[in-house]
Amino acid sequence: MTFKFVSKRILMFFIVVLVASSVNFFIPKLVPDTDPVSIRMMEIADQGGVYDEGMKAVADEYFKMFGLDQPLWKQYLFHLRDAATFNLGVSFTYYPSTVMGMIWDALPWTFGLLFTATIMSFVIGGVVGALLGWPYAPRSLRYIVPPLFLFSAIPYYMLGLLLIYVLAYWLPLFPTAGGYQIGEIFNFGWGRMVDIIHHAALPALSIVIAEFGIRSLVTRGMILSLYGEDYIKLAEAKGLPNSRIFMWYGIRNTLLPQFTILALHLGHIASGAIIVEIIFAYPGLGNLLRDSVQAFDFPVIYGIVYFLILSIAVATLLLDFIYPIIDPRITYED
Amino acid sequence: MNNIIDVKNVTKIFSKGIINKSFTRAVNNISLNIDSEKPMIRAIAGESGSGKTTLARMILGLISPTEGELFFQGQNINKLNNEDRLNFRKSVQPIFQDPFGVFNPFYKIDRVLNTPLIKFQVSNNKTEIKDRIETALNSVGLRPDETLGRYPHELSGGQRQRIMVARALILEPKVIVADEPVSMVDASLRATILESIYKFKEEQNISVIYITHDLTTAHQLCDDIMVLYAGNMVEAGPIDLIVRNPSHPYTKLLVNSIPFPDPDMNWKKYDPKDRLKLDVESVGWRNK
Amino acid sequence: MSKILEVNDLKVYFHTNLGPVKAVDGISFSLESGERLGLVGESGSGKTTTALALMRLIKKPGIIENGKILVDQKDLLALNDTQMREARFSEISMIPQGAMNSLNPVMKIGEQLKDTLVAHRKYSGDQSLSKQQYRSIIDNLLTSVGLEKNVAKMFPHELSGGMKQRVTIAMGISLEPKVILADEPTSALDVVVQRHVMETLQNAQEKIGAGLILVGHDMGLMAQFVHRIGVMYAGKLVEIAPVKTIFKNPIHPYTKMLIRSLPKLDSHGRFFGIPGLPPALLNLSPGCTFCERVEDFSHVGEPVEWTMISKDHEVLMCGGCEKR
Numbered sequence: 001m002t003f004k005f006v007s008k009r010i011l012m013f014f015i016v017v018l019v020a021s022s023v024n025f026f027i028p029k030l031v032p033d034t035d036p037v038s039i040r041m042m043e044i045a046d047q048g049g050v051y052d053e054g055m056k057a058v059a060d061e062y063f064k065m066f067g068l069d070q071p072l073w074k075q076y077l078f079h080l081r082d083a084a085t086f087n088l089g090v091s092f093t094y095y096p097s098t099v100m101g102m103i104w105d106a107l108p109w110t111f112g113l114l115f116t117a118t119i120m121s122f123v124i125g126g127v128v129g130a131l132l133g134w135p136y137a138p139r140s141l142r143y144i145v146p147p148l149f150l151f152s153a154i155p156y157y158m159l160g161l162l163l164i165y166v167l168a169y170w171l172p173l174f175p176t177a178g179g180y181q182i183g184e185i186f187n188f189g190w191g192r193m194v195d196i197i198h199h200a201a202l203p204a205l206s207i208v209i210a211e212f213g214i215r216s217l218v219t220r221g222m223i224l225s226l227y228g229e230d231y232i233k234l235a236e237a238k239g240l241p242n243s244r245i246f247m248w249y250g251i252r253n254t255l256l257p258q259f260t261i262l263a264l265h266l267g268h269i270a271s272g273a274i275i276v277e278i279i280f281a282y283p284g285l286g287n288l289l290r291d292s293v294q295a296f297d298f299p300v301i302y303g304i305v306y307f308l309i310l311s312i313a314v315a316t317l318l319l320d321f322i323y324p325i326i327d328p329r330i331t332y333e334d
Numbered sequence: 335m336n337n338i339i340d341v342k343n344v345t346k347i348f349s350k351g352i353i354n355k356s357f358t359r360a361v362n363n364i365s366l367n368i369d370s371e372k373p374m375i376r377a378i379a380g381e382s383g384s385g386k387t388t389l390a391r392m393i394l395g396l397i398s399p400t401e402g403e404l405f406f407q408g409q410n411i412n413k414l415n416n417e418d419r420l421n422f423r424k425s426v427q428p429i430f431q432d433p434f435g436v437f438n439p440f441y442k443i444d445r446v447l448n449t450p451l452i453k454f455q456v457s458n459n460k461t462e463i464k465d466r467i468e469t470a471l472n473s474v475g476l477r478p479d480e481t482l483g484r485y486p487h488e489l490s491g492g493q494r495q496r497i498m499v500a501r502a503l504i505l506e507p508k509v510i511v512a513d514e515p516v517s518m519v520d521a522s523l524r525a526t527i528l529e530s531i532y533k534f535k536e537e538q539n540i541s542v543i544y545i546t547h548d549l550t551t552a553h554q555l556c557d558d559i560m561v562l563y564a565g566n567m568v569e570a571g572p573i574d575l576i577v578r579n580p581s582h583p584y585t586k587l588l589v590n591s592i593p594f595p596d597p598d599m600n601w602k603k604y605d606p607k608d609r610l611k612l613d614v615e616s617v618g619w620r621n622k
Numbered sequence: 623m624s625k626i627l628e629v630n631d632l633k634v635y636f637h638t639n640l641g642p643v644k645a646v647d648g649i650s651f652s653l654e655s656g657e658r659l660g661l662v663g664e665s666g667s668g669k670t671t672t673a674l675a676l677m678r679l680i681k682k683p684g685i686i687e688n689g690k691i692l693v694d695q696k697d698l699l700a701l702n703d704t705q706m707r708e709a710r711f712s713e714i715s716m717i718p719q720g721a722m723n724s725l726n727p728v729m730k731i732g733e734q735l736k737d738t739l740v741a742h743r744k745y746s747g748d749q750s751l752s753k754q755q756y757r758s759i760i761d762n763l764l765t766s767v768g769l770e771k772n773v774a775k776m777f778p779h780e781l782s783g784g785m786k787q788r789v790t791i792a793m794g795i796s797l798e799p800k801v802i803l804a805d806e807p808t809s810a811l812d813v814v815v816q817r818h819v820m821e822t823l824q825n826a827q828e829k830i831g832a833g834l835i836l837v838g839h840d841m842g843l844m845a846q847f848v849h850r851i852g853v854m855y856a857g858k859l860v861e862i863a864p865v866k867t868i869f870k871n872p873i874h875p876y877t878k879m880l881i882r883s884l885p886k887l888d889s890h891g892r893f894f895g896i897p898g899l900p901p902a903l904l905n906l907s908p909g910c911t912f913c914e915r916v917e918d919f920s921h922v923g924e925p926v927e928w929t930m931i932s933k934d935h936e937v938l939m940c941g942g943c944e945k946r
Contacts, residue, residue, distance in 0.1 A: 230723035237677055237718070238738045238793065239710030239745075248737070252728050327728060381812045382783070475895075490665065520664050520839040525883040526895030547812035550842070554885035554893070577887060591817040593842035595884040597865045601817055601846050 006321075013317050018080075020309040024302055025079045029072070079302075088303035093295045099303035102288060107307075110284030113200055114273050117207035118262075124208065125215025126258060130251050132216060133223030136242045145216070152213020156272045160206045160279035167202060174202050177281040203280045207272060211265075218261060222254040256327040263319045266312050337405070338370035338508055338541065339393060339426070344402035346388050346565075360388040362565040363402070368509060368543070370407075373535045375542040377552035377573065379588065380562035386545045389562070390513050393543065394428050395419075424454045427507040429531075431514040433494035437486035443497055444482050447471075450505050470500040474530045492523040499530050503538075510534060513545045528555050549592050553577050561585050563612060571620035582617045626833040627653040627676075627714075627801050632689035634668075634675050645671040645684065647857040653801065653833040658824075660844035660865070661837045662880070663854035666901075669837045670719075672854070673803045676835075677716055678706050694800050708745040711738055715799040717823070719806040721786035725778035731789055732774030735760050738796055763792040766829070767822050784815035788822055795826045802827055802834045808843070820847055841884055845869060850934075853877050856901045856911045863935035873929075873937045876912055912939075 063069045070078070082088060088099035131137040132145060151159065168176040178199055226232065227250070235245045277286030285304055292300035346361040362385070368376070380386045391397045392404055395411045404411045406422050414422055430436050437446065447467045450456075457463055468478045474496040486494060495515065502510050512531060516524040532555055534540040546552050552559055553573050560570040561584065569582040580586045587609070593601065634646040646668040653659050661669045674680050676691055678698060691698040693713050701709060718724045726734055736756050743750060751759075761771045767788040778786060787807055794802055804823060808816040824847065827834045836848055844851050845865060852862040853876065861874040872878045882894040901911045926940045 230718065230720060231726045233679070234716075234718050234724040234790070234793075235726070237679060237710055237716045238741070239707045239712065240737060240741050241707070244737065244741065248729065249726050253726070255728075381814050492665075521841065522664055522839060522880050522883050522896055525885075525893040529893035529895060532891065532893065547814075549813070550885040550887065553887055554889050554891070574887075574890070587814060591813040593813075593816070593840065593846045594886060595842040595845045595869070595881065596886065597845045597869055601821075603821070 009317060009320050013313050016313050017083075017310060020313075021080060021083050021306055022076070024305050024309070025076055083306055088306070089299040091292070091297055091300045093292070093297045093300075099299045102300060103285065103303055103307055106283060106285045106288045109282060110273065110277065110286065112196075113203055113207075113277070113282065113284060114269065116200070117204040117273070118211075118266075118269055120204065121208040121211035121215060122258070122262060125212045126219045126251070126254075128212070129216030129219025130223045130246070130254065133220040133227070134246055134250065135227065136246070148209075149213040149217070151209045152211070154210070156206060156210050156275045157279055159210055160203070160276050163202050163206050164279070175199050178283070199282075203276045203282050206276050206279075207269065210272060211269065215261075219254060219258065222257060223250055226250055226253055256323065259319055259323065259326060263316050266315055270308055270312060336370045336408070337367040338407055339366075339368040340405035340408075341366045341389075341393065342403050342405070344389070344392060344399045344404060346385075346392060346397070347400045359565050361385040361392070361399075364389060364562075364565075364567050365402075366560060368541050370508070373539045373541045374558070375532070375535050375544055375556045377556040377559040378543060378545045378562060379547060379549060379552055379559055381547055381588075383564070384562040385565035386562050387513055388565075390428075390511050390543065390545050394426060394511055395422060420454065424456075424505050425508040427502040427505060427510050429495075429498050429502050429510060429512040429515045432518055433491045433498065434486075434518075436498060437494065439486055442483055442485055443489070443494075446497065446501055447504060450501065454505055456505060466504055467500075470504045471497075473503065473533070474500045475526050476500070492519050492527070495519050495527055496530070499527060503530075503534065506538070507540060509541045509543065511543045511545070514547070515544075516551060517546070517548065524551060531555065547588075549577055549588055550594075561588065567616055567618075568614075569617040569620065575620060581620065583614055584612045587612070624655055625652045626655040626694055627835075628690070628692040629672075629676070630690040630692075632672065632675060632691065633687040634671050634680055634684055635687050636684040638683060644857050646675060648688075649854070649857075649859040651852055651859060651862060653835065655800070655833055656828065656831050657850065658827070658834045658836060658848040660848035660851045661835060661854055662839060662841055662844055662851055664839060666856075667854040668857040669854050670805055673716065673805050673835065673837050676714060676801075676803060677710060708742065711794070711799060712742050712746075712797040713799055714801040714803065715794040715797065717787075717790050717794040717802065717804040717807050720810050721790045721807075722783065722810060724790060725786060727778055729777075730774065731776055731778065731781075732757075732760050735763060735774070735789070735793060735796060738793060742797055759796075763796055764789075766795075767792045767826060768818075782815075783811050784819055787811065787819050791819070791823055791826055795830055795832075798830045798832070800832055802832050803837065804834060805837045806839070807836075809838070816843070841880055853880065858938060860912070860939065861935075861937045863931075867932075867935050871931075871935075873931055873935075874912075874939050 060069075068075075086100060088103070091097050091099055091102060094102065128141075128145060131141055154162065164176055168174045175198065232245065232249055235249045273284075274286035274289060276282070277284045278290050281287065285307070288300065289304045291297070292304065341364060343363050343365055344361060345359070345363055348358045348360055349356070364385075366376070368374070378386045378389065388397070392399050395404075398412045406414075406426065409418060409422075411422065437443065444467075447470070448463065451463050451466065452458070457466070467482070471478045471481060476493060476496050481489065481493065481497065489497075495518075499515070502512075510531070515531070516527050519527060528551060531542055531544070534542055542556075544552060544556055549559075556573050558571060559573045559576050561568050561576070561582065563582075563584040569576060569580065569585045576585060577589060580589050590601070629652070630650050631648050632646055632650070633644070633648050636643040636645055649668075649672065651659070661672065663669045671680070671684070675686055675689075676698070678686070680686055686699065689699065693709070696709075696713070698706065698709060698714070725731070739756065739759065740750065757774075760774050764771055764773055769785060769788055769792070773781065773785065773789070778789075781789070790807070794804075807823065808819050811819060820843070823834075836844065838844065841851075848865055850862065850864050851868045853860050853868075853874065855876050861868070861872070861877045863871075868877060869881060872881055876896075879894070879896045883896055926938060929937050929939065931937060
């Protein structure tokens with residue numbers, strides 16, 4: 001791995017994060033006439049207690065505290081500095097909880113859900129798709145699988161609702177919402193783990209089913225075109241067992257494009273996961289984001305979006321480094 | 335004596351990487367010229383990696399040399415203005431090796447024949463275009479009614495290559511650069527294609543640069559030959575002399591590798607040590 | 623020397639919507655142990671299909687309609703799928719055309735050589751060998767085709783064309799089969815490498831005493847390499863004879879034209895192409911397709927028969943061909 005390769009990639013990473021972070025800063029500012037402090041004040045006023053004279057002073061104090069009275073460019077620079085040091089500020093709504101703290105609490109749920117769901121859809125979709133394209137697969141597969149594609153056409157939110165209805169209400173096999181049984185003390189025992197998995201099953205399943213269709217079709221296409229290649233013919237001529245040809249000569253050659261697709265798809269999966277979390281009231285970043293957008297809780301919004309961008313950029317960077325391991329034809333030179 | 339193509343001390347170096355550079359000297363100080371008065375067919379022979387394709391690309395103006403210059407009718411190829419460049423492209427036409435890859439599979443083969451005539455502004459008259467195409471096809475031994483209107487995959491490799499030859503001819507160029515035009519065609523069908531190329535010289539005064547690694551077809555087709563090894567010219571001269579009586583060890587290696595269609599003329603046994611003796615001074619142009 | 627391969631009346635038809643394409647239409651020949659036979663013909667003559675049929679690798683819509691393929695007295699067409707899979711590469715092996723694409727790009731060379739050995743050991747119920755034992759077998763295979771031992775650790779794209787072809791030769795002899803089929807193994811290589819590869823092939827074949835069939839279109843290559851030549855045209859074998867006889871006394875007009883079209887060093891400026899096009903194999907007329915090609919339709923309906931010119935020289939032609 002040459003120094004040049006690594007440094008170039010890392011530079012790209014920083015540029016991406018910088019650009020995204022800047023966009024992140026400016027877009028909410030473009031919404032006209034919203035000023036988070038006033039909105040919050042109005043909410044509080046709704047809940048009872050109106051102090052006309054003092055209100056303005058309180059608002060001004062808040063403005064100063066959150067740096068909203070500074071000129072825009074100064075706010076921008078502070079923003080960048082904070083972003084780099086992960087000092088994401090404090091939440092407006094849940095003051096004085098720090099944004100970082102809130103994200104940190106929600107992160108394991110999202111990460112666990114997303115990671116497992118992605119891996120599962122990758123593997124299941126990949127294998128099933130490959131089998132569909134393989135001439136020696138059991139015939140029945142060709143009749144059973146295509147109807148499943150219908151489910152992939154259903155948008156995430158509908159799918160989530162559908163799953164809740166069928167598997168949590170009608171046949172109460174799974175819990176309808178939440179990440180864990182409410183009211184229990186948080187410990188790391190075995191029963192706890194099972195409970196978490198039980199709660200994660202439906203959200204994960206909705207992501208998997210939604211991704212399954214595309215992934216299978218893509219893999220199937222790849223395997224079909226691969227089977228005409230000369231090296232498959234030679235492998236058959238060598239008298240190798242069909243299973244070995246399928247795994248080592250077939251699927252192994254589709255891994256690289258699949259990883260590329262995965263890398264490109266990460267953003268999409270992340271956004272889908274957000275919706276899924278909202279439907280299932282899953283205590284992850286998705287829920288947090290929804291709440292903070294509704295409340296115009298800017299620091300939290302910035303924080304979550306920044307975090308998402310960062311995670312996807314890191315994931316893409318890692319995939320970039322993994323590529324040459326998977327496909328020996330790609331070298332570390334540029 | 336005017337030269338239509340003049341290659342003066344041309345060198346091409348390919349570099350790879352920016353921090354840790356590695357260099358490959360594909361072509362090293364090669365000169366040649368093609369006379370405009372007397373058309374001829376010259377072979378440029380060598381194995382893969384000898385630099386022959388790189389040289390061809392420079393002559394066609396597709397890549398520029400690192401050192402040295404190439405001239406077309408006295409003008410530097412890489413410094414032409416647009417109008418002269420168009421003229422250059424029209425006068426120096428290629429025929430490439432692969433009869434499969436050169437066609438866009440979505441278009442009928444007519445497009446390959448129509449486009450040059452239109453783009454090079456040879457003619458706008460539909461009838462004239464049609465006539466020229468039919469003449470060109472006939473001269474390579476194809477029947478227009480059997481070839482026009484078809485897609486590339488509907489024709490055989492030999493037919494496709496003949497269409498490529500017809501395409502080169504259609505613009506009435508002065509020089510044709512043929513890069514291994516028959517190596518991907520069946521041995522038994524090569525004769526027809528080579529014959530069309532031979533007729534370029536005989537009947538149409540077109541000079542041909544024939545790039546190959548096959549000395550027998552070179553002998554059949556060409557007047558003289560230039561042998562390249564690792565980017566250098568090692569020997570050159572009249573074809574009969576060089577092939578029957580090679581002087582440089584590399585030429586000898588090439589000649590010894592020819593599979594003669596005569597069971598009594600056996601290949602000499604391949605000796606890997608032959609390859610070690612090849613770093614010998616170039617013999618240059620020979621006349622005897 | 624016994625007959626290691628006997629092919630009797632082999633027919634391979636492709637059933638398309640437009641009718642049957644008779645890619646191979648009743649060919650018969652035999653091969654002795656240690657002998658090299660060349661099958662020469664243009665593209666579309668059926669030579670590659672024959673090679674694939676001998677490995678039973680013909681896929682739909684192609685079917686082996688008829689025939690017997692006897693390798694060392696064992697009829698390959700009578701074997702079931704599992705048995706045939708065992709027979710591949712252990713009884714009869716293939717060296718494919720264009721090794722460029724025939725090697726799995728994501729597997730190391732050593733792995734690709736090894737999996738043939740491993741798979742076939744499993745089939746024959748032999749015990750699996752240790753890593754070192756496999757390593758030494760692979761090292762021997764590589765050196766026997768003139769490659770360095772470290773090639774086993776490389777990937778196909780790191781090798782040159784000639785080296786890749788030699789890897790496929792190593793694969794082809796790894797199980798010491800009785801018959802080797804080489805399908806245009808040098809078509810993508812230049813003359814110098816070609817000579818080296820063909821010599822490697824000859825050494826490898828002679829070392830294990832197998833019979834070899836070289837399929838190709840280059841009579842020049844055949845002249846240098848094989849003992850006997852079979853000329854194929856439009857799915858049929860039209861002439862078969864020892865190599866010197868074919869060149870000195872070709873009988874069939876197609877063979878004559880093939881030989882004449884090749885440049886030797888005395889044909890400057892003279893070209894003898896074969897007129898017309900190879901026939902489309904769909905709806906072949908029952909008579910002599912060669913006469914049709916040279917546009918002599920007077921003999922089209924005439925029967926085409928095998929004639930024996932001498933003990934080992936046979937020709938398939940019609941009355942019209944005889945007179946050419």
